[in-house]
Amino acid sequence: MLRFRTRALTTALGLLLVAHQAWAVDPFKVRDIRIEGLQRVEPGTVFASLPLRVGDTYSDEMGASAIRSLFGLGLFTDVRIEVSGDVLVVVVEERPTVADVTFAGTKEFEQDALKKALRDIGLTEGRPFDKALADRAEQELKRQYINRSLYGAQVVTTVTPIERNRVNLTFTVTEGDPAKIKEIRIVGNKAFSESTLRDLFELDTGGWLSWYTKSDRYSRAKLNADIETLRSYYLSRGYLEFQVESTQVAISPDKEDIAIVLNITEGERYVVSSVKLEGNYLGRDDEFKSLITIRPGEAYNADRVAETTKSFRDNFGNYGFAFANVEARPDIDRSNNSVALLLTAEPSRRAYVRRVNVVGNTRTRDEVIRREFRQFESSWYDGNKIRLSRDRVDRLGYFTEVNMETLEVPGVPDQVDLQVTVAEKPTGSLTMGAGFSSAEKLALSFGIKQENAFGSGNYLGLDINTSKYNRAIVLNTVDPYFTTDGVSLSLDLFHRNSRPYNDQGGNYQLETTGAGVRFGVPFSEVDTVYFGGTLERTTIKPGTNIPAAYLAYGEKFGYTSYSVPLSVGWQRDSRDSTLVPTNGTLNKVNAEIGLFGDTRYVRSSYQYQQFIPLNKQYTLAFNGELGYGKGLSGRPFPVFKNFYSGGLGSVRGFEQGTLGPRDVTGSVIGGSKKVTLNAEILTPFPGAGNDRTLRMYGFVDVGNVYGEDDKFELSDMRASVGVGVSWISPVGPLRLAIANPVRKFAGDRIQKLQFQIGTSF
Template identity: 75%
Template sequence: MKKQIKRFRVRTVAAVAAVAFAANAWAVDPFTVRDIRVEGLQRVEPGTIFASLPFRIGDQYNDEKGSAAIRALFGLGLFKDVRLEVSGDILVVIVEERPTVADVDFAGIHEFDKDNLRKALREIGLTEGRPFDQGLADRAEQELKRQYINKSLYGAEVVTTVTPVERNRVNLTFTVSEGDPARIREIRIVGNQAFSESTLRSLFDLDTPGWLSWYTKSDRYSRAKLNADLETLRSYYLARGYLEFRVDSTQVAISPNKQDISITINVSEGERYVVSGVRLEGNYLGKDDEFKSLVTIRPGDPYNADKVAETTKAFTDYFGNFGFAFAQVEARPEVDRQNNRVAFVLAADPSRRAYVRRINVSGNTRTRDEVVRREFRQLESSWYDADKIKLSRERLDRIGYFKDINVETSDVPGAPDQVDLNITVTEKPTGSLQLGAGYSSAEKLALSFSIKQENAFGTGNYLGVDVNTSKYNQTLAFTSVNPYFTPDGVSRTIDVYHRASEPYENQGGNYQLVTTGAGLRFGVPFSELDTVFFGGSLERIEIKPGTNIPAAYLAYGEAFGFTSVSLPLTVGWGRDNRDSSIAPTRGRLQRAAGELGLLGDARYLRASYQFQQFIPITRQFTFGMNGELGYGKGLSGQPYPVFKNFYSGGLGSVRGFEQGTLGPKDVTGSVIGGARKINLNAEILTPFPGAGNDRSLRMFGFIDAGNVFGENEQVSFADLRASTGVGLSWISPVGPLRVAFAHPLRKFPGDRIQKMQFQIGTSF
C-alpha cells in the first residue's frame, strides 16, 4: 500500500513538472478545434472538464492555451494525471481521476470523541465522497499527534493506512497507540530566597502526582498551564514589593521513555522596594481630588503591582464615566535603587470624548438577542459610560445563562468620536435535573425529583417541575417565571402546586394533609440589586382524618373545619450580589418575605428573613454564614394554622438531625413544626486536599444551630439543637453533589439523628 501511495505522488509531481515545461516538451502548430473528446472519466462529469478549458470548439488552439488547460484541470484537485493529445483537428483530454474517500475510521482512540474528529476532517475536506489528498492526510496525522502531546501523551503513535477498494476508492484509517500520559515527577524553583519553594509551588495548578491526580489531572504537563503558573508566580512577587522580579528560564525535560517530565524554573527576585510617593500629571478634567481618592498606592507600603494596576484601571474607568472611552493612564515608576524605593507618576491623557454608535451581540446561539440587550444599561447613541457598561456586564453575568462574557470596545472607521461595543457570550447549559435522597428509619429511602429550565427556548423565561415521591410526603408543583413581563423589568411568577404530607412518625397511618393551590406574583426592581415582590394565591387545604392523626391537626379541624380555603397576600424583598450562586466565594444574599391571610377561613401572618454572607479569607479558604428567622401569628382570634408551621432539621437547616423532625410535638408524639424558627449555619470551605486550586471540588467544615418553637412558646437559645461536621461539595460532570457527615453537639431525648445526607443534580 505504501508503494502505491508513493507511486501516486511521484506521478502527480511528474505531471506538474510536465505542465511547467509543456512548451518545451512538445509543440503543436495552431489549429482550429473541430471537436474535444474526454477520456478516463469515472465519476467526474464531462461538463466539469469543458467548463475548465480555456477554449471551445471552433476556437483557435495553441501551446499556451494547452498549458493553461492542464494547469486549470490540475487546479480542480480531482485528477492525479492530465494529458492532452491532438489527432488532426480533434483535441483529446486524457485524465486519471484521484481515488475518492470511501470511509474514514479511527482505531485505538480513547482520549477524543471519534465523531468530533470526523467533523474536523470533514471541515478540511477529508471525508467520504471527496477526492483523496495525501497532503491532507499527512496534516491530519500531525495534528492528531499534536493534540495528544497537549494531553501529555508524548508516546502516542499515529499510523495512517490507505486501503484501496473497488471503483477507485480508498478507506482511510488512523490507528493510534496512545500509551500512558507523561507525569510531572519534579517541579523545582531555583533562585528563590524570600519565599520557600513549597510556598511558591502551592500557587501552581501544575503539580506532581497525588492521590487525586486522576481527577484533577494536575500532574499532566501543559505549556499553557505552565505559562499561567509562571504568571501567577510573577504576580505573587510583584504584589509583595519585588519590582524587578523575573523568570530567567524554564527547562522542561522529558525522560527517554516519554513517561516522566521534570520542570526547573530559574528566577531572580531582585530587591524589595517600598513606595516613596505618588503624584499626578496630565489632564484630569479639573477633578484632581476625585482622582486622588481612587489611588490605592500608599507611600510607605511595599510595591504592589496589583495596586498599581487597580489604580490605573480605576482612573480609566472614571474617565469613562464622563464619556472618555480612549483615556490613557500610565503609571511611570521612578526607581531609587540605592535606597530600594520607588515613586510613581500617574500620567493621564483623556483623549477625546466618545459615544456608543452600536452594540453588537454574538455567541448567543440559543439565547435571543433581546434577552442579552435588555440587561444593558449602556444605550446606543448615548455617551460612553464605563460604569453603565460594567453594570451591564454584571447584570448579564448574574442571569446565569452564559459561562463567559466578553465586552470589547472597537473604533468606528472615519468617526473618531464613536465606538462600537462588541458583546461576545458563550452559552452554558441552563436546564437542570435534580435528584435528592435521604434515609431515615421512618421513611427509609426518600427520593425527590425536579426538572428546571432557566432559559426556556432562549426567551429568558423559567420553567420548573418539582416531584417528591417519598412515602409520607408527595409533591407535584409547576412554576413559570417571566423576568421581563413588562419592558421595565417587572417579573411575573405563576405557581401551581399539589402537596400531600404526613409526619414521619405516622408509620402505618392513613391520614393526610392535602394542599392544592395556585399563585400569581410580580417582582418590581427598585434598584439594580433590590427587587420587591408582591402577589397573592388561592389555596385549599384539607385535613383528611385517619389513623394516627396528630392531635394538633385533629383539634384544629374540629374547631375551624377540616377544609380551609384562603387567599393569602404575599410581599417580599430580595438582594443578591454573590459572585456565584453555585460556589460563591464572596458577596451577600438577603431575602425577606411576608404572607398575610385575611380573606378566607384561615387568618394568619407568616414572615421570614434569610441572610447569607461569604468572605474570602485567603485564596483557598472561604468563610460562609447563613441565618434564617421565621415568625407566624394567628389573627382575628384564631390560632396560627398548624399547616403553615415552620420545620427544622436536616439539609438546609440543622444537619445531623432527620429532615423536619425538630420542634414541638403533640400529645401523640408527632412532630408538628412551629410558628417561630431560628436557623444559624457557619462554614469554612476550601479546595479538597490534592485538588490544588480547583474549586469544583471543595470540602467544608460546619457548625449548625437551630430549632422551631410553638406560637405560645418562649423562644430560648437554650433549646437550640446544634451539630458540627464535615462535608464534600463537588460540581461533578452529572451536576452539583453535596454530602455532609454531622455529629450532634446538643441534642435532647426524643431527637431523631441522621448523620449523613446528600443531594445531587445534573445539567443538560
C-alpha cells in the same frame, strides 16, 4: 510510501511526455474538446479551468498550461492531453474521495471531537484524499494526544478502497499511559521556600485525587499559567525585577515521566517611596487619588498598581472619556531599594455611543438582550452603565460568553459603537432520574424546563418529584418583562402530597392543591419587591400514627381548608454567583397573610447570607434564618404551615426536620417560630487545586423550632460542629456533612452523617 513515489514519478514522466508531444504537435484550430475519465467531478469544472475553447488555436504552450490548471484543482492524480485530428481529448484520473472516517482504540477523546480536529485541517467526508493529507491527519491526532499528556500515543492509518473511487479511512490509536509529572523544581528562590511556591501551581506531582483533577498531567498551557501565577506572586510582594530565566521540561525515554525545572531570579525587594499624579485628571485629582490602593511605605504590588490604573480608566469612562490613556511609570532607586510611582493620564476626548450592536445571538431575540442595557444609544458614554449592562446580560444565564467591545467610528472622533458578542448555550433541559438522600431515601424525578422559551426570555417548567416524604407536580411560568419597566409575572399550578419527617412510620398525609400568581417589581439593580396571591386547598388525611395536633385541628376547623394567602417579599442579591458564591450578600424577606377562606394567620421569614473572601482560596460564609407565624382572629396558627428544622440546610447532625415541639404521641409537629444560624469556612478540596466546584468546609450550626405558645430561650438552642464536602456534580449540587452535636437534649434524634443532592447552604 514506495507506491506514492512511483505514482509521483509516473506523473512527472507523464508531464514530460505530454510536454514533448505538445511540442511535437503543429498548431491547429480546435474543433471539439472531449473529457474522459470523469466519475464525480462535473465536466463544467474541467472546462472552466481549461485556458482554451473550441475555435481556439492549440499550441504546446497552451497544452502545458491546461495541464497545470487541472492539476491545480487538486482533484486529479493524473492528467493527459491527447490529439485526435483536430479534436482535443483531455484524459483525467480522479483522486479518490473520503467516504467515511472512523477511529479505533480511542478512550481519551470522543470521536466527534477528533473528527472536528481533522475537519479543521481539511480531512472530512466528501473531500479528495491523498497521502499527504493522511500524514497531516496522523500528526494532528498525535498533537491532540500530546495536549492530554499522552506522549506515547501511536496512530496507524488504514486506507480501504471501495466502489466509485472512494476510500474509507480508519485511524487505529494505541493511546498508552499518560506521562505524569514526577518532579517540579524551582531553582534560585531565596525569599520563599520551594514548597510555598509549588503550592501556587495548578500542576503538581500527583495525589490521591489526581484521577479527578489530572493535575499531574503536563500541559504547556497550564505551565504557562502557573509561571504567570508565580510572577504575579513575586510582583505583588515587591520583587519588581523578578524574572523566570529558563524553563526546562524533560521527558523520560519511555515517555511516562516528566520533570520540570524553573530557573528564577528574584531580584531585590522594593518599597514604594511616593505616588504622584501627572496629566489631566479633569480637575478631580482628589477623586482619583481616592482610587489609589497602594501607599508609600508598602512593598511594591503589581496587582494593586494594575487595579489602580484600571480604576482610573473606569472612572474616566464614567465621565464619557472612552479612550483615556493611563500609565504607571515606576522610577527605581536601586541604591535604596525603593520605587517612586508616577501615574500619568490623558483623557483624550469625550464620546457618545452611536449604536449598540448585538452579535452571536442565533436564538435569543435582540430585545431580550437590549432590554437589559442601561447604556442607551445617542447618550454619553458611561463606563458604569456599560459594565452594569454587560453584567445584566451575563446574569440572564442564556450565554456561555458575554463580551463588550468599544469600537471607534471611522471619521467621527467623538462617537463610538458598542458591540455585544454573545455565545448561546442550551437553555432547555429534560431530566429523568433518581436521587437518594439520607433523609428522604429514594426520590424519582422528572422535569422539563426551558429558561429561554422560543428565545423570548420567558421561563417554562414542569417538575414531578416523588420521595418518601414529599411528592409534587408543579407547573410554572415566569415572564421577566411582563411590563416594559421590568415587572415580572409568575404563574404556578401545583399539587403536593407530603407529611412531616417522622421515623415512626404512618400513612397520614397533607395534600395541597392550588394556583398562584406573583409579581416582581425591581426598585434597583439588586433590589426586587414581590407580591402576589395563591388559591389553595389543604386536606389532612388521617392515617396511622397521625399526630394528635393534626387530629385536633381537623376536628375543630375541618380536615379540608380553603385559603387565599397573600404574599409580599423583598430580595437584595449582590452575590457573585448563585452556585459557588465567594463574595456578596443575600437578603430575603417574605410575608404570607391568610385573611380569606378557612384560615387566619400570618407567616413571615427572613434570610441573610454573607460571603467574605479571605483570599483567592478561602471564603468565610454566614447564614441566618428567622421564621415567625401567628394565628389571627382568635384562631391558632395552621399546623400545616409550621416550620421545621434539623438536618442539611438548617442544623446539621440532627435528623431532618426533627427539632422542635412534639405532641403527646412523640411525633414531631414543627412550630410557628424558627431560628437558624450557620457559619462556614470554605477551602479548596485537598488535591483539587483551586477548583471552586469541589470544596471542603468546616461549620458551626445553631438553631431550633418553637411552638406558638413557647418562649424563645437560648438555653433550648441546639448546636453542632463538623466538616463537609460541597461538589457541583454532573447531577446537581451535592453536599455531604459529618457533624457532631455539641449541644443536644434527651430524645433528640442524632444523625452524624448526612448528604443530599440539590440542597442549599
